[in-house]
Amino acid sequence: MITDSFGRVHDYLRISLTDNCNLRCFYCMPEEDYEFTASSKLMRVEEIEAIAKIFVQQGVNKIRLTGGEPLVRKDAGEIILRLSKLPVNLTLTTNATRLHQFVDVLERANVRSLNISLDTLQQEKFQIITRRDLFGRIVETINLLISRNFNVKVNMVVMKGLNDNEIIDFVEWTKETNVHVRFIEFMPFDANRWTSNKVFTLKEIIAVIENKYLIERLKDDLHDTAKKFKVTGHKGTFAIISTMSAPFCSGCNRMRLTADGKIKNCLFSKKETDLLTAFRKGEDILPLIYQNIQSKEKELGGQFTKDFEKIHAENIHNRSMISIGG
Ligand code: SAM
Ligand code: SF4
Numbered sequence: 001m002i003t004d005s006f007g008r009v010h011d012y013l014r015i016s017l018t019d020n021c022n023l024r025c026f027y028c029m030p031e032e033d034y035e036f037t038a039s040s041k042l043m044r045v046e047e048i049e050a051i052a053k054i055f056v057q058q059g060v061n062k063i064r065l066t067g068g069e070p071l072v073r074k075d076a077g078e079i080i081l082r083l084s085k086l087p088v089n090l091t092l093t094t095n096a097t098r099l100h101q102f103v104d105v106l107e108r109a110n111v112r113s114l115n116i117s118l119d120t121l122q123q124e125k126f127q128i129i130t131r132r133d134l135f136g137r138i139v140e141t142i143n144l145l146i147s148r149n150f151n152v153k154v155n156m157v158v159m160k161g162l163n164d165n166e167i168i169d170f171v172e173w174t175k176e177t178n179v180h181v182r183f184i185e186f187m188p189f190d191a192n193r194w195t196s197n198k199v200f201t202l203k204e205i206i207a208v209i210e211n212k213y214l215i216e217r218l219k220d221d222l223h224d225t226a227k228k229f230k231v232t233g234h235k236g237t238f239a240i241i242s243t244m245s246a247p248f249c250s251g252c253n254r255m256r257l258t259a260d261g262k263i264k265n266c267l268f269s270k271k272e273t274d275l276l277t278a279f280r281k282g283e284d285i286l287p288l289i290y291q292n293i294q295s296k297e298k299e300l301g302g303q304f305t306k307d308f309e310k311i312h313a314e315n316i317h318n319r320s321m322i323s324i325g326g
Pocket of ligand 1: 066155321
C-alpha cells in the first residue's frame with residue numbers, strides 16, 4: 001500500500017497520455033502556440049503498461065487515463081486494451097471529439113464509465129471557450145454513449161460571468177436523460193486567467209438550483225471528490241466538485257503521472273519526481289514513488305488554503321492543467 005505521512009492510502013492513479021489536445025480551452029491550455037512535449041519524451045505504450053503494473057502491485061485499483069486529450073494519441077486504443085488486462089477499474093476523461101471512434105474499444109476493454117468535458121450547451125460559447133468548432137460532434141457522441149448504456153459524467157467548469165447562467169440548463173438536461181453533470185469550481189493554474197472573483201462556489205451553485213428545484217443529497221462514495229445530488233424525479237444526477245471553497249484533501253487517494261513520466265502527488269504540488277528517466281535506465285522506481293508520496297502536503301499542495309479569495313494566481317507554482325493531466 002502506498003501511504004503518505006498523514007496515513008492516506010493512495011490506490012488511484014491518473015495517467016496522462018499526452019499534453020497534446022485538439023481543443024484550446026483557455027482555462028487549461030494557456031496559449032494558442034503552447035509547445036507540446038516531443039513524442040520521444042512521452043511514455044511509450046510498453047512503458048505505460050510496465051509502470052502501471054508497478055503501481056498495481058502496490059495496491060492501485062483504479063486508473064484514469066487523461067491528458068491533454070488522451071484520444072489524440074494514435075496508440076490510445078492499444079493503451080486502453082493493454083491496461084484493461086490489469087485488475088483495476090479503468091476509466092477515461094476526454095473532450096469526446098474523437099470518442100466516437102473508440103466506442104468498440106471501450107466496450108471490449110469493459111470501460112463502462114466516462115467523464116466528458118462540456119462547459120456550455122451553446123454552440124457559440126463553446127467556440128469562445130475552446131477556440132474550436134466541434135460542439136455538435138461532442139453532443140452527438142454523448143447521446144450515442146448514453147444510448148449504449150455507458151455511465152456518462154459531464155464535467156462543466158463553472159466560471160462566473162461566462163457560463164454560470166447555464167447551470168439550470170445543465171440540470172434540466174438531467175430531467176429525461178440519464179446523464180450525470182458535475183459542476184467544477186474554476187481552479188488556478190499557470191497563466192489560465194484565473195481570478196478569485198470568477199469562482200462560482202458550491203454554495204452559489206446550490207442556491208441557484210434550489211431556487212428552482214427540490215433537490216436531494218445522494219450518498220457519496222468513499223474518496224469521492226464530488227458532492228452528489230439529484231432533482232427529485234429527474235433521471236440523471238448532478239454533483240459539485242468544490243476544490244476551491246470546500247476542498248476534500250483529507251480523503252485524497254490520488255496520484256498523477258504526467259505524460260513525460262513524472263509523478264505528482266497533488267494537482268497543486270510544486271514538486272514532481274521523474275520516474276520515466278529512472279525507468280529507462282533500468283533503475284527501481286518503487287523507492288521514488290514512495291518518497292514522492294511521503295512528501296505529500298496535507299492539503300492543496302501546501303500552496304493555499306480554502307480561503308481562496310486571498311489567492312494571487314501568480315504566486316502559485318505549478319504546470320498548466322494541460323501538462324499535468326486533469
Ligand atoms: N481533455 C480531456 C478533457 O477535457 O476532459 C482531459 C483533460 S482535462 C485537463 C481534465 C478536466 O480538467 C476537464 O474536465 C477540464 O474541464 C478540467 N479542467 C481543466 N482546467 C481546469 C481549471 N482551471 N479548473 C477546473 N477544471 C479544469
Ligand atoms: Fe484540451 Fe481538455 Fe484542456 Fe480543453 S480541458 S484544452 S479539451 S485538455
